[in-house]
Amino acid sequence: MLPSMQEIADRGYAVPEALVSTQWVAEHKDDDDVVLVESNEDPLLYASGHIPGAVEVDWTRDLNDPLTRDYLREEGFSQLMSRIGATRDSTVVFYGDKNNWWACYAAWVFHLFGHQNCRIMDGGRLKWQKEGRAMTRDAAQTRPTNYEAPKRDDKEFRAFRDQVLAHVTEKGKLIDVRSPEEFTGERLHMEAYPNEGALRGGHIPGAKNVPWSKAIHPEDGTFLNAQGLRELYESKAGLSQADDVVVYCRIGERSSHTWFVLRYLLGYPRVRNYDGSWTEWGNLVGAPIER
Amino acid sequence: MLKETLEDLEMLDRQERIDYLISLAQEFQNDHVPRTPETRVPGCESEVYMTAGPKIAVDNPQGVSAMALAVILKDANTDELRELSDDVVFRIFGRELSMGKSLGLTGMVRIAREFAE
Numbered sequence: 001m002l003p004s005m006q007e008i009a010d011r012g013y014a015v016p017e018a019l020v021s022t023q024w025v026a027e028h029k030d031d032d033d034v035v036l037v038e039s040n041e042d043p044l045l046y047a048s049g050h051i052p053g054a055v056e057v058d059w060t061r062d063l064n065d066p067l068t069r070d071y072l073r074e075e076g077f078s079q080l081m082s083r084i085g086a087t088r089d090s091t092v093v094f095y096g097d098k099n100n101w102w103a104c105y106a107a108w109v110f111h112l113f114g115h116q117n118c119r120i121m122d123g124g125r126l127k128w129q130k131e132g133r134a135m136t137r138d139a140a141q142t143r144p145t146n147y148e149a150p151k152r153d154d155k156e157f158r159a160f161r162d163q164v165l166a167h168v169t170e171k172g173k174l175i176d177v178r179s180p181e182e183f184t185g186e187r188l189h190m191e192a193y194p195n196e197g198a199l200r201g202g203h204i205p206g207a208k209n210v211p212w213s214k215a216i217h218p219e220d221g222t223f224l225n226a227q228g229l230r231e232l233y234e235s236k237a238g239l240s241q242a243d244d245v246v247v248y249c250r251i252g253e254r255s256s257h258t259w260f261v262l263r264y265l266l267g268y269p270r271v272r273n274y275d276g277s278w279t280e281w282g283n284l285v286g287a288p289i290e291r
Numbered sequence: 292m293l294k295e296t297l298e299d300l301e302m303l304d305r306q307e308r309i310d311y312l313i314s315l316a317q318e319f320q321n322d323h324v325p326r327t328p329e330t331r332v333p334g335c336e337s338e339v340y341m342t343a344g345p346k347i348a349v350d351n352p353q354g355v356s357a358m359a360l361a362v363i364l365k366d367a368n369t370d371e372l373r374e375l376s377d378d379v380v381f382r383i384f385g386r387e388l389s390m391g392k393s394l395g396l397t398g399m400v401r402i403a404r405e406f407a408e
Contacts, residue, residue, distance in 0.1 A: 048316070102389075
């Protein structure tokens with residue numbers, strides 16, 4: 001095992017193979033069964049330079065339905081995967097900016113189509129660049145495949161509004177990954193942006209606040225070890241592996257990062273991302289709110 | 292001049308626009324702005340600081356898009372800045388911006404507009 005992968009294995013994660021090191025990516029990115037995907041918040045970042053051989057999956061353009069607030073369906077996912085050269089057996093390795101925030105969001109959408117053979121490159125773009133590794137502006141050379149996606153199945157990984165309402169009634173566990181000011185309702189919306197927040201501030205009743213960024217080391221974007229994560233989510237937020245957990249933020253993007261942490265690094269078998277999140281709940285007539 | 296930049300962008304296809312914006316971003320030179328709550332760009336999860344008086348100064352823009360926008364705003368005259376609409380972010384970058392990214396970039400536009408008013 002690579003020393004860098006041994007270091008990840010030594011962190012005590014439930015599924016350590018869900019994370020790969022930058023060194024592993026450097027050595028395996030050209031393997032036939034590996035597809036390297038960059039997914040960012042900044043739409044110019046990939047074009048400005050990316051890991052050689054990486055393809056871009058843009059969350060807005062490639063994964064979202066252009067009309068309805070929803071994700072693409074199986075036909076679109078099949079086309080996407082065929083375009084990036086993936087097969088049903090491919091190991092898809094994600095990385096990106098913002099400490100892999102959007103990489104985790106893309107990986108979560110892939111899970112909705114049953115493609116769970118996904119990895120996250122620990123540290124993302126930040127770590128790769130800080131290590132002085134090669135970047136290129138050359139387009140990746142991919143060989144189109146004939147990927148046939150199954151029907152999208154949201155049940156295991158995605159929570160919808162009515163499910164969250166029932167979850168609240170049953171006193172289920174929720175993690176709100178937004179900033180403390182958003183969680184308390186002190187910040188109803190971004191300052192001077194009255195039309196871009198929700199009509200109400202606060203959080204879903206019963207939710208505990210664990211901002212997503214607490215799960216990483218800010219200096220290089222790598223994830224905390226298992227002990228550190230358990231301290232965050234179990235000692236402080238009261239979660240356990242037996243819980244059915246719903247995570248949310250504003251539109252589900254930050255909470256995907258936490259979904260990855262709970263599911264793969266701490267091994268929680270029941271974690272769902274509520275992507276309607278506060279832009280839905282905070283505008284929903286009659287929805288219960290706590291402050 | 293902002294008007295010319297927007298006209299140029301409208302003539303480009305998607306890849307050409309991306310290449311053009313990246314080339315603008317490469318021209319960016321960081322300013323040193325006092326880092327206070329008042330100078331922090333609202334709507335931006337990253338710590339970007341900006342002042343707009345006596346001239347536009349941008350410190351620590353995160354990502355290529357913010358650098359490109361900083362160069363565009365610095366090149367605009369006072370009248371153009373005064374007439375800026377929030378929608379200019381989408382005119383420059385297209386409609387593919389995530390909500391979070393558009394909020395941060397729009398925050399920069401609003402500071403520039405307030406300076407000119």
